Amino acid sequence: MSSDEFQEYNEQQPSGDSDLDDKALLEEYQKTTLRNVGAKSKKKDWVPDEQYRLLYVYFKDMSLEPLLKSKQEVEVSAKIKKSELIASNFKQMLEDVESSSISAIQKRKLG
Numbered sequence: 136m137s138s139d140e141f142q143e144y145n146e147q148q149p150s151g152d153s154d155l156d157d158k159a160l161l162e163e164y165q166k167t168t169l170r171n172v173g174a175k176s177k178k179k180d181w182v183p184d185e186q187y188r189l190l191y192v193y194f195k196d197m198s199l200e201p202l203l204k205s206k207q208e209v210e211v212s213a214k215i216k217k218s219e220l221i222a223s224n225f226k227q228m229l230e231d232v233e234s235s236s237i238s239a240i241q242k243r244k245l246g
Contacts (some may be wrong), residue, residue: 203211
């Protein structure tokens with residue numbers, strides 16, 4: 136389009152129409168922008184819920200698969216209790232050595 140054609144076109148169009156067109160375009164742009172922002176915020180809210188749901192389903196499925204047989208669970212629990220008892224005995228022994236409430240003969244036996 137040449138500059139002469141543009142001038143003719145511009146002179147034929149009333150100035151009020153272009154203002155209305157600009158306003159209409161601006162309003163449409165704002166509406167679509169607000170819709171996009173609303174859709175994005177809804178999507179952001181939805182994603183964590185979806186992730187938690189998937190995580191819940193994963194843990195639920197994993198709870199159905201036994202890692203140990205019942206006999207092995209009993210053995211592990213017995214080993215834990217035995218180890219806790221040994222640890223408490225060592226702790227008591229260390230406290231006794233630190234407080235020197237044991238005799239020199241007992242200290243020689245320990246060391």
